[in-house]
Amino acid sequence: xxxxxxxxxxxxxxxxxSASESxxxxxxxxxxxxxxxxxxxxxxxxxxxxxxxxxxxxREINKVDYDWVRIEVPGAQPALRWVQRECGKPALEDxxxxxxPEGASGAVCSAANQQDSYxxxxxxxxxxxxxxxxxxxxxxxxxxxGGTLEAxxxxxxxxxxxxxxxxxxxxxxxxxxxxxxxxxIEKIAPWMPNFFYERTFGAYExxxxxxxxxxxPDDYFIKAVSAVxxxxxxxxxxxxxxxxGKSIRVSDFFDKIKARYGxxxxxxxxxxxxxxxxxxxxxxxxxxxxxxxxxxPQLVANAKPxxxxxxxxxxxxxxxxxxxx
Numbered sequence: 001x002x003x004x005x006x007x008x009x010x011x012x013x014x015x016x017x018s019a020s021e022s023x024x025x026x027x028x029x030x031x032x033x034x035x036x037x038x039x040x041x042x043x044x045x046x047x048x049x050x051x052x053x054x055x056x057x058x059r060e061i062n063k064v065d066y067d068w069v070r071i072e073v074p075g076a077q078p079a080l081r082w083v084q085r086e087c088g089k090p091a092l093e094d095x096x097x098x099x100x101p102e103g104a105s106g107a108v109c110s111a112a113n114q115q116d117s118y119x120x121x122x123x124x125x126x127x128x129x130x131x132x133x134x135x136x137x138x139x140x141x142x143x144x145x146g147g148t149l150e151a152x153x154x155x156x157x158x159x160x161x162x163x164x165x166x167x168x169x170x171x172x173x174x175x176x177x178x179x180x181x182x183x184x185i186e187k188i189a190p191w192m193p194n195f196f197y198e199r200t201f202g203a204y205e206x207x208x209x210x211x212x213x214x215x216x217p218d219d220y221f222i223k224a225v226s227a228v229x230x231x232x233x234x235x236x237x238x239x240x241x242x243x244x245g246k247s248i249r250v251s252d253f254f255d256k257i258k259a260r261y262g263x264x265x266x267x268x269x270x271x272x273x274x275x276x277x278x279x280x281x282x283x284x285x286x287x288x289x290x291x292x293x294x295x296x297p298q299l300v301a302n303a304k305p306x307x308x309x310x311x312x313x314x315x316x317x318x319x320x321x322x323x324x325x
Contacts, residue, residue, distance in 0.1 A: 175211030
């Protein structure tokens with residue numbers, strides 16, 4: 001990884017900072033590094049450092065080909081801090097900014113039907129809508145926060161084909177254009193509530209991820225929501241839906257999953273939090289040939305273990321209540 005010398009870092013101006021890119025995901029610190037409120041001025045109120053082995057929530061990157069990541073540091077004032085990318089392992093969501101692993105190329109990582117596994121990203125919609133900045137561009141969140149739309153189930157974020165040699169960069173392949181039948185939209189809207197109002201998010205997920213696999217759009221989204229339904233009806237869904245408006249310990253969550261299905265199933269699941277506290281997403285590792293016609297153990301059969309059981313979460317997390325509070 002390229003190391004930028006101090007002179008280059010100090011060349012950044014406040015204008016460069018204002019041109020930063022919004023980002024989400026996690027930053028797993030691999031070493032102790034200073035966390036700056038301004039990386040251009042090297043200001044660090046409280047002499048804050050990130051701790052090796054700790055995962056932090058990502059909020060911004062300084063540019064598309066980034067070398068600084070803005071993260072949340074619980075307890076720091078201000079809490080948003082910039083750290084050098086080389087201080088850890090960023091895992092950004094739906095970003096094109098991540099550098100490719102050594103030996104991979106952009107062409108290789110945008111070639112369709114080369115996936116070796118999948119990740120099913122499932123949103124807990126109240127946690128996302130109430131605690132993630134979405135800039136008024138999510139009508140389903142406006143409806144939920146206004147009390148006109150309730151979250152009665154887990155929701156589909158996306159079904160992401162993965163290719164090991166590309167890391168998080170496998171995506172944006174060439175393929176057929178996004179188009180769904182009216183019947184498909186009616187079937188998936190309860191599980192992906194953006195479809196009650198518009199098609200923007202569905203088109204984004206298709207263009208970024210869906211085109212990299214062989215199913216046509218209708219079949220792809222039907223299979224994705226079928227997988228979400230399996231998770232929703234499993235012990236995972238029961239724990240989340242049974243604890244809305246309450247705090248739960250991450251360890252208790254996984255103990256219950258292990259007790260119900262065994263450790264192999266539990267190891268395929270990752271909890272993702274925002275603000276280090278609120279449950280936002282559940283990610284499930286899936287094998288290449290995953291099936292959605294049975295229960296959770298069969299859905300995740302032959303899947304590789306997830307890299308982490310929690311991203312951006314404290315030991316205790318809060319499951320935001322659905323609908324009007």
